[in-house]
Amino acid sequence: MTAIAFQNTVSTGDLRIDALLGAQQWATTGSGPLELSYSFPETDSLWSNAAGDYATGDGWGPANNFVPLSEAERAAVRQALDAWAAVANIHFTETADNAAGAGTLRFGWTDAPSTALAFTYAPGSGAKAGDVWLNALAAWDGLEPGLHGYTTLLQEIGIALGMKHPSEGTRVLPPYEEAFTATVISSSAYAGAIGSWVDFEPTTPMPYDILAVQSMYGPNLDDRQGDDTYVFIEGQRYFETLWDGGGNDTIVWQAASQGAFIDLAAGSFSELGAPLNYWSQDYNRAWTEGLTVALDFGTSIENATGGNGSDLLIGNGLDNRLTPGLGDDIVRGGDGQDTVVLAMFPNVYALEAYEGGEVFGGYANFSYLLDLFDVESAEFGKTFQTTIPLSTLVSGQAQVQLGRLTDLYLAFFGRAPDVSGLEYWQEKLLEEGRDFATISKEFAWSPEAQALFPPAASNRAFVQTVYANCFGRPADQGGWDFWTAKLDKMGASGLNERGAFVGELILGAYASTSGTEDQTLLTNRHDAALYYVNQLSSAPQEEFDAGINALLARVSGDPSTLTKAGEVIDYAFAHPVTLTGVMTDAVLLEQLWGI
Ligand SMILES: [Ca+2]
Ligand SMILES: [Ca+2]
Ligand SMILES: [Ca+2]
Numbered sequence: 001m002t003a004i005a006f007q008n009t010v011s012t013g014d015l016r017i018d019a020l021l022g023a024q025q026w027a028t029t030g031s032g033p034l035e036l037s038y039s040f041p042e043t044d045s046l047w048s049n050a051a052g053d054y055a056t057g058d059g060w061g062p063a064n065n066f067v068p069l070s071e072a073e074r075a076a077v078r079q080a081l082d083a084w085a086a087v088a089n090i091h092f093t094e095t096a097d098n099a100a101g102a103g104t105l106r107f108g109w110t111d112a113p114s115t116a117l118a119f120t121y122a123p124g125s126g127a128k129a130g131d132v133w134l135n136a137l138a139a140w141d142g143l144e145p146g147l148h149g150y151t152t153l154l155q156e157i158g159i160a161l162g163m164k165h166p167s168e169g170t171r172v173l174p175p176y177e178e179a180f181t182a183t184v185i186s187s188s189a190y191a192g193a194i195g196s197w198v199d200f201e202p203t204t205p206m207p208y209d210i211l212a213v214q215s216m217y218g219p220n221l222d223d224r225q226g227d228d229t230y231v232f233i234e235g236q237r238y239f240e241t242l243w244d245g246g247g248n249d250t251i252v253w254q255a256a257s258q259g260a261f262i263d264l265a266a267g268s269f270s271e272l273g274a275p276l277n278y279w280s281q282d283y284n285r286a287w288t289e290g291l292t293v294a295l296d297f298g299t300s301i302e303n304a305t306g307g308n309g310s311d312l313l314i315g316n317g318l319d320n321r322l323t324p325g326l327g328d329d330i331v332r333g334g335d336g337q338d339t340v341v342l343a344m345f346p347n348v349y350a351l352e353a354y355e356g357g358e359v360f361g362g363y364a365n366f367s368y369l370l371d372l373f374d375v376e377s378a379e380f381g382k383t384f385q386t387t388i389p390l391s392t393l394v395s396g397q398a399q400v401q402l403g404r405l406t407d408l409y410l411a412f413f414g415r416a417p418d419v420s421g422l423e424y425w426q427e428k429l430l431e432e433g434r435d436f437a438t439i440s441k442e443f444a445w446s447p448e449a450q451a452l453f454p455p456a457a458s459n460r461a462f463v464q465t466v467y468a469n470c471f472g473r474p475a476d477q478g479g480w481d482f483w484t485a486k487l488d489k490m491g492a493s494g495l496n497e498r499g500a501f502v503g504e505l506i507l508g509a510y511a512s513t514s515g516t517e518d519q520t521l522l523t524n525r526h527d528a529a530l531y532y533v534n535q536l537s538s539a540p541q542e543e544f545d546a547g548i549n550a551l552l553a554r555v556s557g558d559p560s561t562l563t564k565a566g567e568v569i570d571y572a573f574a575h576p577v578t579l580t581g582v583m584t585d586a587v588l589l590e591q592l593w594g595i
Contacts, residue, residue, distance in 0.1 A: 004036075004104055006123045009162055011171070012215055019173040020183055020212035024123045025162030026104075033089045034217050038081065039096065039103030040069050046099050048127035060112050060119040060133040067109040067136060076143035077107050080153035083203070084161065087210045087243040087296070089218040104129075105160050109136045117152045120159040132156045145203035146237060154184045154202070158209060162216055166208075173208075180239065181269065181294065183208040195281030200274075204240040207267060210296050219245060219298075232272040232293065234258045234307065239276060243296040248303070250321075255307030259327065261290065262304040264316040265334075267297040305341075321379070326538075328369040339377040339387060342370075344534045345422065346380055346388075346398040346430070347527075353394050364534070382537070384423035386431045401429055404436055406526035406533075407470065407506045412449045414469045416529035416548045419537045440503030444495040455495060459487035466502055470509065471518045472556065520557040528555045528565040535573050542573060547580030554593070568592050 005027035011018045026034055041047075047054045047062045054061040069077065081092045095103045112119065112135040119135070121128045134140075134152075143149045165185055166173040173182065179191035180202050189198035205213065220243075227247040232238060234255035242251075253260040253272055261271035269291035278287040295301060304313045305323040313322045315334040322331045323341035331340050342349065344363060351361035351370065359372040372390070378398075379387045392398045405425050409417040417425075428434040443449055453462045463483045467475040475483070483501055490497040509518045532548050551568055555561045571592055572579040582588055 006125070006129070009216060014211070015171060015173065016177075016182070016208045017212045017215050018171045019166040020158075020163050020185060020208055021171075021216070022122050022159070022162045022164040022169075025216045026123050028217060031218075033091045033221070035091050035093065036105065037093050037095045037103035038077075038105035038107070039094065040074050040077075041066070041097045041102065041106050041108045042068050044099065045097045045102060050127065052126045053128050059114065060110060060121075060135075061128070061131075062108070062110070064113075065111040065136070069107055069109065069134075073143060074107075076150060077153055077157075079145070080150065080157055081105075083154060084157055084205060084213065085220065086223060087205055087220055088161075088213040088216075089221055090161070090213075105157070106131045107134070108132075109134050111135070111137050114138075117149070118156045120156040122159055122164075123162045130160050132160055146200045146239070148201055150203065151180075151184055151201040154205065158185050158205070158213070161213060163209070163212055180206060181291070182206055183212075185209065190278040190280075190287055193278070193280050193285070193287075197279045197281070197283075198239070199277045200237045200239050202239045202241075206241045207294050207297055210241060210243050214298075219243075221245070224249075230301075232260070234273070234309075236273055238273045238292045240292075241294040241296055242299060242301070244299045244301060246300075249301045250303035250305060251301055252305040253307045253311065255309050257309045258307070259309035259311045260306055261312045261314075262306065263314040264295065264301050264304055264318075264320060265314065266295050266299055266316070269294045315374075322375070324370070326368055330371045331373070331375055333372075333374040333376065335374075337377070338375045339379050340372055340375045340390070341379045344380075344537065345402060345426070345530060346378075346393055347402045347530045348534060349393055349399065351390075351394050353391075359390060359394055381423040381426065382540075383420040384427045386423070386427040388430050392430070398430055401436075402426060402530065403523065403526045404506060405429055405439070406529050407522055408440060408443050408502065410522070410525055410529065410552070411466050411470050411502045411506060412443045412446070413452065414465075414549060415546070416532050416544075416552060418544045419533055419540070422533055436507070437500060437503045440506075441496045441499030444499030444502065450495070453498070459494075459498075460484045462498060463487070463501070466505065470505065471521055472553075517557055521555075524557060524559065524562045525552050525555050528552055528562055528569075531566050532569050535569055539573055545572070545579040547572075547578065547583040550583040551579065564593050 006024050007027045009021045009025045011021060028034055056063055085092055110133045117135055117138045118133060120132045123129055140149045141147045163185060166178050166183055167187060176192045178186050178188050180186050180189045184202045184206050188194050188196050190196040224244045225246045228244055228249045229252055230242055231252045251262055263270050270293045271290035272293045275288050275290040276292060300318060302318050303321040306313055306325045306329060308326040310328040311324050312330045313324055314332045315322055315338050317335040319336040320333055320338045321341060324331055326343055349363045351359050353359050357374045362369050375390055377387050378390050378393050379385055388398055406417055409415060429439055463480055464475055487494055487497055508514060509522055529552060536542060551565050555565050568582055572582050
């Protein structure tokens with residue numbers, strides 16, 4: 001009823017757009033959004049009978065048993081309006097519909113002499129322009145997103161904004177392109193199959209729709225300009241297009257077992273959620289397609305996160321952050337400086353570089369496979385993120401360094417690392433490049449070390465304890481005397497020297513000139529400790545349990561003790577019992593540890 005200005009729509013030369021543009025659109029003024037009112041007529045609403053408007057007997061109009069929309073139906077219309085406003089520079093405002101006035105877009109039920117679900121008067125002159133009539137005599141399946149009724153609302157609002165069916169008029173989409181994957185206004189769900197159906201219909205304007213509505217009114221300049229996260233969940237259904245205006249954005253797939261295919265290239269589709277089942281119009285043919293979520297042609301999404309199934313993540317030309325989660329995953333970074341975010345500490349990864357920018361291997365004893373292409377960096381950690389060149393992980397350097405850090409925990413504190421502590425030192429050592437000797441000194445200065453070894457306490461006892469912590473044996477007399485004398489000379493507060501001593505002792509154990517016995521013991525213990533801390537990191541609800549230290553004390557140079565320690569840890573994580581509970585239950589422990 002509220003007449004507003006309209007204008008001829010300018011065609012673009014791009015058939016994807018022009019096939020969806022009607023003759024006229026609402027007039028735009030400058031850069032501001034199109035302000036468009038809408039309303040829901042009531043029984044006391046007025047209708048224009050001016051020439052060209054609702055004459056008596058008008059097929060789609062108030063004369064044929066008009067009925068107002070119910071509250072639930074109005075809510076569905078508002079949702080469909082929002083779906084258009086989310087992508088285009090349009091502000092919809094709901095107004096009263098009564099004798100005093102009405103909105104430009106009006107939504108009502110009528111008994112139309114037609115099998116069509118709905119009819120909409122396109123932008124133009126006359127009060128009925130913008131009115132959307134729903135046919136109460138037609139068969140509606142409902143107005144929930146995904147149902148054909150909701151798609152119909154999206155279509156009719158598109159028409160009310162100045163769009164047209166892509167197969168009508170002079171500029172049409174070829175049949176192989178007319179499909180819901182291109183436009184929600186399509187008469188065919190499946191490309192090339194006229195009148196075909198799908199079991200879950202688009203819930204948003206699709207890529208060509210977004211091009212067309214933005215060519216008339218411009219993009220939404222208010223929403224989705226910041227850093228947005230788009231979450232998709234296993235078990236739910238999707239058929240939609242993501243449009244985003246800027247910022248650093250992420251697509252997240254949350255799944256325990258179903259894998260996803262996420263492609264961050266603009267205009268491409270991803271497989272998120274259940275596949276779509278299509279049928280020909282006569283239901284004699286069927287197709288199943290996994291592609292459910294499209295990225296708008298102009299949208300840049302920087303990051304993708306997979307679930308714990310086997311995912312395929314494909315980056316774009318930007319610097320992408322790709323997080324595959326657990327599972328047998330494939331990650332392709334494409335151009336730019338791309339980072340794979342890995343789920344566990346570096347020590348569990350065994351990767352090799354191949355030709356063509358591929359890095360392939362497994363982790364967690366090959367429980368999972370990882371295939372990386374064109375990825376430059378790897379990132380670890382939840383509290384403290386450490387980013388290193390992927391080559392450092394492929395060469396094994398990162399794994400070795402993490403073992404050394406764990407050795408410091410064992411030597412100074414006689415315990416396994418906690419997750420955030422290890423992440424902190426990992427960042428210092430692997431990313432910031434602080435050297436091992438410096439970190440060893442910092443361990444000596446830590447409150448935990450000073451509490452265990454007060455500066456005033458005897459250096460002789462300190463040396464003895466560190467030997468026991470590292471190698472499970474007393475210091476040999478020569479080494480003991482040598483280090484004690486050296487530390488004594490530095491005075492009682494030689495914490496730097498104590499730190500340096502531990503660092504040298506550890507590195508010395510790995511020197512090629514050293515015997516293998518100490519080295520094997522130290523390696524087995526830090527491997528068991530790291531196995532524990534990786535489990536802890538994956539199951540944060542389990543808290544650090546000092547029972548791990550009693551378990552580490554059982555790990556020797558015998559590789560079978562490392563395996564058994566892993567089994568005990570697995571048991572504690574898989575059952576309600578704590579690790580301390582296992583370690584103090586002699587019967588259970590004997591059962592798990594065997595003889
Ligand atoms: Ca954004
Ligand atoms: Ca995964
Ligand atoms: Ca990239």
